[in-house]
Amino acid sequence: MTRAARSRTGTALLTAGRAFVLSFASIVGSTALFVLSVLSLAFVPLGVGLGTTPWVMDAVRAHANRRRLLAATWSDVRIPVPYRPFPEDARTGLTGRVERTTLLLRDPATWRDLRWLLLDMTAGYVLLVLTFGLVVYPLEGLVLAAGLWRVFEDSTYWYAFVPVSSQLTGLAAAALGVVLLHLGLRAAEPLLRAHFVLARSALAPAQGELARRIERLTETRHEAVDTAASELRRIERDLHDGAQARLVAMGMNLGAIEALVEKDPARAKKLLAMARTSSAEALAELRDLVRGIHPPVLAERGLGDAVRALALRMPVASEVSVDLPGRAGAPVESAAYFAVSEALTNAVKHADADRIWVDVHHAGGMLRISVTDNGRGGAAVAAGSGLGGIERRLGTFDGVLAVSSPAGGPTMVTMEIPCALS
Structure with a gap:
């Protein structure tokens, strides 16, 4: 056997071993996470899922990211990571759990992960079994020809489509095994790559989703x-x-x-x-x-002090918490400032609130602002409303707006803008 042939054989055997190890992650890990995810989501209306869903989804994302890493390392298959940056939540209690769960469920990547789990523990697992099975199974034909056929001398044992009951049929099984081994060594790498390509088809954003995203960005630019x-x-x-x-x-x-x-x-x-x-x-x-x-305090002191100045002018008691280790770009600061101004104005004019909390921080490449009031609730994003204007303003920078406002309050308006700080 030439050096090149030995190298190809070694690579194929290594690929088969990798597929064997990875098959356990597919059938055990993906199945367990899929079951946990479904149960956690089913219990969200009962309140139990509010605490378990973020934990389960974090585990699902870690599992998917490990598969992305292996796909790039083993088969050079690049699977994008389309998760929306999710900063660590400083809030505690029921409000914090509701906020985390809502943001997770609003991310389309969460549902792609669940679809991938289902695909990974079925079709993905089958591809992995074929990858190492076509290399391991031929060994049985060789063992049958070496003498194991004698165990089945008084009966018939089927090796694939060959009935084994004598030395002659054992040799036929060995011949078939050699053919299958040759096929398995040649097919190992393509089969493992097909497994990762299948994962990419489930985990990567669809073309339609990308088209809708481009359409939305174009619309917000026009606005x-x-x-x-x-x-x-x-x-x-x-x-x-x-x-x-x-x-x-x-x-x-x-x-x-x-x-x-x-x-x-x-x-x-x-x-x-x-x-x-x-x-x-x-x-x-x-x-x-x-x-x-452009407020002078915004240009001179930055977003944190500008928001504090806004809160001081409010006719109701307001608390402002700021954690910004640097400054965002001037357009982003301006958009965030006027979005906060609109949210505060809505809380005073429409919510009948007597207390407002504003939290401004940056984590994971995302500027995140929440405005919470203890008013009567019932706020909703609608065309022509103040919240609709905020959504359009944030959309210009690919930002998002989330509103939690049950009847009777409290109302929480969460704004996120992807940006880097100086």
Whole structure:
């Protein structure tokens, strides 16, 4: 046997051994996790699943990620990891469990993992058995020809489609075994690769899902352009009707003062006071306009302090918790700031709340903000509503919005934006 042939044989035997070991992970690990997942999800309405589902799904994801690693290492099959970044939850109690479970169940990758578990313990397991079976099974034919056929001398033992009951039929079984061994050594690597390709078909996002994602991103980009255009028109209108009108009036007053300063000093003095008032009002309106475009505190101090400043202006008691080790990009900070502003405004205007909690932190490549109030609940994302506006604003940055607002409260608005901090 040549060196190349020995190398191919060794590789095939190694592949068969890998398939043998991996078959236990498929039939035992995938089956157990699938059963646990189904039971945990079934018990979610009873409340028990709220505590078990995050733990079970974390185990499922770890199991799937190990398979991704083996696919890339053993067969060079790349399976993407499409999980939405899930930061460690700082909240405790029932609210935290509900939030974790909701975010997990909203992730399409969770359901792809469950589909893969079912596929892995059936078709995936069969491919693994074939991978090592076609290498191991031929050994039985060789053993039969070596003398094991004598055990079945008074009866008939079927080796594949060969009835073994004599030395001649034992040699026929050995010949078939050699053919099967040759076939198994050649098919081991393709069969193992087929197993991983099958896993990729279940775990990777479908083309339709990617198309819908692109369509959503395109839609949010168009909405962002429309929003920017309407914002420019609002700024133009506010300048025209507010500060510009006051500046024109102030200019007219200064012209009148110039004409009256020697003829009627008292009248000129009164007009000068009016001009000073108009100047102060125009300056205040310009400051408000600039604050509406990009608050100075946001530019100077960052998102954390800007959110604290927002909370201080709220007419209800507000608590703000911030854990940001750096700063996000200016567009992301601006989107997050105005999203929080809208959420706080909704809590004050519609929820009839007397206390608000705001939590801002960054983990796992995700900026995560939650606004919770103890109001009457019943909030929902709808077209034309404040929450709908927040969803569109976050969608521009591929962010997501989750709302938990049962009747009677409390209401929790959770916002996530993928970003990196400086």
